[in-house]
Amino acid sequence: MPICVKSAYFIGALIGETVVPGEGAIVVDTKSVRILYMEDDAGLARILQKTMQRLGYIIDLAGNGEEGLAMAERREYDTVLVDYNMPVCGGIDVLRILTARQKHPPVIMVTGNGNEKVAVEALKLGATDYIVKDVDMGYLELLPLVIGQVLQKQHLINEREQMLAAMQESEGRYRKLVELSPDGIVICARGRFVFINPAGVTLLGAPGPKELLGMAMIDFVHPDYRDIFKAQMRQLEDNGYNVPWIEERFIRFDMADIDVEVSGVPFTFRGEAAVQIIFRDITERTLAKRRLEQMAHYDTLTSLPNRALFFDRFTTMLEQAKRYGTAFALLYLDLDSFKQVNDSLGHDVGDLLLKKVTERLTGNLRKSDTVARMGGDEFTVILSRINEREDAAVVARKIIYVLSMPFDLKGNQCSIGVSIGISVFPDDGDDTETLLKNADTAMYSAKESDREKYQYYVSPEAVEQST
Structure with a gap:
């Protein structure tokens, strides 16, 4: 398995900067994925449980939010599915309580058709993702893909935390980890590249790092996504908040388009405020999602x-x-x-x-x-x-x-x-x-x-x- 570098610590070790890490996340046991599903419709809950069990997942059911929170307190889960509309402690209340805890599993909000505004609110409150239930139960086909994406993101967060813990071993080793990371890792100061790792050079289709240093990051963002990217950068630079993974599209050095997933954390470069941006190619995943949508309609x-x-x-x-x-x-x-x-x-x-x-x-x-x-x-x-x-x-x-x-x-x-x-x-x-x-x-x-x-x-x- 290739080593993925997600921490500002490693960049700091590489270019001689000091960075304070953020809060870590729990480590997921990938051999047996356990999911908690909070749903007041017992029949629907059993259908989803049987569907996911056939795919190898372990599914625990809770009839309402109060019961689900108690179960999440007693046992560790890899992810939690929360139905928005529950009579006892609704989905939004459950989300607020879970995300307030120091350590909590990623939360996927399950909403009905017409509740897209609820999904957006859930994402703002800390939900990792959401899925919309449809009357034909087609969402059951998409759910494993959504859960896989959420678990992958959580795994990367856990991986970053493990790498942070290994910081004391060897700065030379961290340098290699950054260089060998399959994800693009860049440092931007005042919106321009001041560092980029080899994977970033390859993903952006450039001949080498020298051709990219000094260029504006925004020039590589597809016009359809520039407003979103600018909002991400403002959040990083003005508020100092980490930016969660968001799907976007970049324009490579050779003018080809590439679907990417982008995240970022605040950084300090030579005493000046900067940002660390991580991005990866998700073209295959995007195509798979489109194929699923094609099959459904x-x-x-x-x-x-x-x-x-x-x-x-x-x-x-x-x-x-x-x-x-x-x-x-x-x-x-x-x-x-x-x-x-x-x-x-x-x-x-x-x-x-x-x-x-x-x-x-x-x-x-x-x-x-x-x-x-x-x-x-x-x-x-x-x-x-x-x-x-x-x-x-x-x-x-x-x-x-x-x-x-x-x-x-x-x-x-x-x-x-x-x-x-x-x-x-x-x-x-x-x-x-x-x-x-x-x-x-x-x-x-x-x-x-x-x-x-x-x-x-x-x-x-x-x-x-x-x-």
């Missing part, structure tokens, strides 16, 4: 929005239509003859057909419209801001035409059709469930029709009146 075969993302966009469209008094249409599509193609030519050809159908759908709709795969050979289309009901029929006929053209599937010429049901807001419903149900009903009417392969929803009352 998009269909793996067609890359279209899945049911979860469809309902999210559908709800947003409905809210906007109600606010501005506009109309929109929902089209429910079911492919005709898809089963025959899938059964006769195989699932690989069936999958290829679904991909080609996706290409034709997305290529013949506006960018403001949403196409989603609901499963199997069923798709939905949200037509935003239509002027009149007939607009939906125009699009439906266009879809029927483009999907009626033959498909070349690995040398096989195949033809299919499509049946389309249409519901229009606000005529056919004013909530997502009603509009979706009515579009589905209209789609089945289209399948049974001998004429048009698309049908508008017609209410039972209207049918009775027509007869």
Whole structure:
């Protein structure tokens, strides 16, 4: 395992400066990670416990904040998950009490949808991270990643404390630790580099340290993150507070972008106030997080929005239509003859057909419209801001035409059709469930029709009146 240097002590040993260390953190036993979860919903707590136990974690449950604080007093935990909304000693109160203790495990605040402000407040009060619960329980897939990040940060804090304890052994050894650290370590005085270790030179893509010394640190921060970085530096320079790890983006010496995690501590360089900044490359972790988000919201075969993302966009469209008094249409599509193609030519050809159908759908709709795969050979289309009901029929006929053209599937010429049901807001419903149900009903009417392969929803009352 490479040695990671996180302490201003080591830089001080290297360049002849004296630094007073801050408070240390407890050492985590990485062989058996024990987590305390404070949650008043017993059923939800058991689901999370079983999920995490399958991954090798040891999970203790507390039914409320008061019980959880007592358990944290009796036993050491590697991290604590705290539900924000608990009837007895809420999550924020638990956070305040835990962080007031001299030694405490890192805290992850668990909030519900719409409580992002609570999450920000929790971070300000000392929470290490937070995660938002969603109704589909998708957060259970992201939770191991969040816990892993928190434990990694805590491990680095512990590692720094161990290195501080080893200070008396040999200044020469500390010099090597700094030079061999895989993390970039720099000292900035008046915003400019006065020291940078070899890893920092490599991470910033510079030919050598001489090319960086004297340059402004802010020039290497991506424009999107410069306000955040400036706030970090003000906190370090004006208040003397350590800056926790924050994800940012740097622009390297060769102008390439790099995702980094940045932390900092106050420092003294030749009698002048300075800052020590530590940063590491987290590009792989960022890509992994993006892949998880992609899997959670998009269909793996067609890359279209899945049911979860469809309902999210559908709800947003409905809210906007109600606010501005506009109309929109929902089209429910079911492919005709898809089963025959899938059964006769195989699932690989069936999958290829679904991909080609996706290409034709997305290529013949506006960018403001949403196409989603609901499963199997069923798709939905949200037509935003239509002027009149007939607009939906125009699009439906266009879809029927483009999907009626033959498909070349690995040398096989195949033809299919499509049946389309249409519901229009606000005529056919004013909530997502009603509009979706009515579009589905209209789609089945289209399948049974001998004429048009698309049908508008017609209410039972209207049918009775027509007869």
